[in-house]
Amino acid sequence: MNTVKATNEYGIVIRQAALIAKSIDYTQLLQVMEVEHPLDSNDDLVSFGPSFGEEAMNEFISRLQTLGLEYVEDFFAISCDMPAWCSVRVGINPA
Numbered sequence: 001m002n003t004v005k006a007t008n009e010y011g012i013v014i015r016q017a018a019l020i021a022k023s024i025d026y027t028q029l030l031q032v033m034e035v036e037h038p039l040d041s042n043d044d045l046v047s048f049g050p051s052f053g054e055e056a057m058n059e060f061i062s063r064l065q066t067l068g069l070e071y072v073e074d075f076f077a078i079s080c081d082m083p084a085w086c087s088v089r090v091g092i093n094p095a
Helices: 016-021 026-032 054-066
Strands: 003-006 011-015 045-048 075-078 088-091
Touching: 003 011, 003 045, 011 016, 011 054, 016 045, 026 054, 045 088, 054 075
Parallel strands: none
Antiparallel strands: 003 088, 011 045, 011 075
16 A cells, blocks of 8 residues: 555645646645645645644645635544654555
């Protein structure tokens, strides 16, 4: 399975197919997320974070929805307690 690194500290993962389907340019996405590059990406997913708290994460969610992306269907947020010795990776679930 091809996965991307994600963060449990107010991270956001977006499906690349949703960006293509909704004609969202990668440069536009980076501007909305206020970064020069994502945390990680592959052909299926792009991952951002960590955000600086829940308020910042909610702002990014709102911005992505303004672009036309649907929460859960096109992207989701991750925020959970985890020990430092653990890492998070996300992949597309094979149908």
